[in-house]
Amino acid sequence: MRLVILEIGERNEMLESIKTKYMEFCKDDFHIGKTEIWYVHNLSSGGRLGTVKWYGAWRQYCFYPEADCVFNKDCMATIIEFINGRELSRVSGLAR
Numbered sequence: 001m002r003l004v005i006l007e008i009g010e011r012n013e014m015l016e017s018i019k020t021k022y023m024e025f026c027k028d029d030f031h032i033g034k035t036e037i038w039y040v041h042n043l044s045s046g047g048r049l050g051t052v053k054w055y056g057a058w059r060q061y062c063f064y065p066e067a068d069c070v071f072n073k074d075c076m077a078t079i080i081e082f083i084n085g086r087e088l089s090r091v092s093g094l095a096r
Contacts, residue, residue: 023075026039035053037052038086050063052064052082061087
């Protein structure tokens with residue numbers, strides 16, 4: 001899951017994305033703020049499954065699912081692994 005791919009987006013900009021077996025996490029490079037926003041898409045249909053972004057009240061990244069999306073334990077584990085990676089990345093960035 002740690003494969004980071006840079007690809008050309010619709011507006012000809014480079015987009016950072018991480019692909020897993022069934023999902024793709026695409027970073028919102030236009031977001032201005034201290035934390036990152038990532039959109040989660042289904043690889044086969046391209047449909048948006050949800051968003052991973054910072055939830056200030058809990059001081060951690062959380063997953064915000066789209067309406068009527070259903071996830072099995074494997075998909076949830078993939079999302080949790082991704083969020084854990086964002087947390088580690090954030091902490092190591094603050095330690096510098």
